Amino acid sequence: MVARVTMMTAVLLTALLVQTVVVPTFDVLGWRADVVTLTVVGLALADGPPTGIRYGFAAGLASDLLSGATQLVGLSALVLLTVGYAAGLARRYLGSTPLGGQFLVAGAASALSLGLHGVLGILLDAQQSSGGAILQGMLVVGLYNLVLSPLVLLPLGTLARRFPGNPAAGASATPSYHGRPPRA
């Protein structure tokens, strides 16, 4: 269990560093890929909703704290735990689909993440974006993350298998733990 938490912390720190330092260099139409969301989707797809919720919350909170004073703390946490939960639920329906299904889920979840963040930001008066800008962002970031998703999802799947939760918690946390779909 300790090894698992350490693994997830390491994944999150790496994702945050890559997201803040490397990703901004490669923007498309002013939008950046969202590596942090990809790790949330990756771990949620590998483990199921409980991990998606917990890791999503932690990743969102860390993003909020690194975003500067104008960012409402808790907003990304709310968004990413929702995304983690949704991706964890989607895992159930991916059982027999080929690997490509995962990447589609990752792209869709990234678009959802950006859309939720934008809409909640407007509702809470935290930022003034137009609906058109948010739609454009959802499209661009969704496609961008779809392309990048194999680079994140495949290593995370391997990592999650190398560091499974302890058997009791694992079995209770993931209903289909023993009958997990085979992965490439």
Added chain:
Amino acid sequence: MPPERRRSRSVLAVLVLVALVLITVDYRQGGSGSVAALQRGAMTVFGPVQDGFATAVRPIGGFFSSIGQLGSLRAENQALQADLEELRQGSVSVAALEQENAELRALVGMQQQYQLVTTGGRVVAQPPNAFEWSVLLDVGADDGVAPGMAVVNAGGLVGKLTEVTRTHSRVQLLTSPSAGYAVRIAATGETGTLSGRGARPFQLEMSDPEAAIPPDAEVVTHAFQGTEIPDAVPVGVVETPPEGFEEGARFLDVRPYVDFTQLGVVLVVLNGPQQPEEFDPEALVDDPEAPRPPAPDRSEAAGAEGTG
């Protein structure tokens, strides 16, 4: 419902609740509360890590981006060589012009001639989420920078510092919708307020909607008391619609000079406009113990008036 699903639902409910409480607390406390202090703490701790990582990966990123730009770099090099030759030829006359300029300035007696003292900073990191327009610099309070200071680059105004730790500082970019800047049209002096709109052009609200705007007018900063933004720093160009300005158009689009997606090295302005001096408390508070100036003698004054 199986127990494990029920448990996962309750974890979901608890964490959603925690997130909502955090949002509420941060919303109510603003920039001075405990949550904001937590954010500053995270910046203090994580800033150096990001800095180190940026230093490590910068050559790799530079390598990849220079492969893509090889053709344009070569062309740019040639163009710059040509420009340099031109400049060398013209440098004598430029020196003469500079001298004349200095004399004229002295003649006009400009009181606010800003000689900007700056310190260079490298952009280390950007925020992880898409709706936040700020960057992290590798200069901090140890280098003499403080919140509120203006940040410029070769193109013009970049933004201002919001949070400063000992070693790092955060720049709120001009593109951020959370801040407004006092600006004026360079040619006419008409003032207005500029606010960012993310990736879209800036929005300029003129103080006087009736003011005539010349086509492709340049927008520069307008210093006033209480800000540390220097005067007359270039910001951008008013986008003139092809059919001309609408009658009484209050909001104008401004295209920035600075490319905010490609910030590398920026300058922090250390000597903004002078802040108004603090009032001498004795000048304000009427101290009852102080000897009062003798009241003017009525009869004497009347007499003086009479004789005068």
